[in-house]
Amino acid sequence: MTQPKNSDTSAKRKVSEMISEMAAGFLGLGDTIEERQNRLNAACTAWNLACRSPEVRQRQLEQYSESYLRFNPGTSPADLANIIKDRVRSQKAVTKKEMSVKISELAEAKHLR
Secondary structure (H helix, E strand, O other), rough: OOOOOOOOOOOHOOHHHHHHHHHHHHHOOOOHHHHHHHHHHHHHHHHOOOOOOOHHHHHHHHHHHHHHHHHHHOOOOOHHHHHHHHHHHOOOOOOOOOOOOEEEOOOOOOEOO
């Protein structure tokens, strides 16, 4: 049996695409490409934290948030927690972690690699 062409299975999607969709609102708050890259790095960390057990995830989120918020005071700890909750809820079966995602501007359009 073959999958329909428009099937949106997580197994065939790039992790960077899933992160981009899941954290779109959070990423969009960055005014410059540097700010968006910083937020994307945080979203990748949140994605990876979601792969941990709930106890480890919470402890690591608290440690990461403390450091991240020191340099990004306009961000709420809830932003990262919400990304983790969305990830756990919607992409539970995806265990692949993302090590590096970079924003680039091509022809005035923003792309993730």
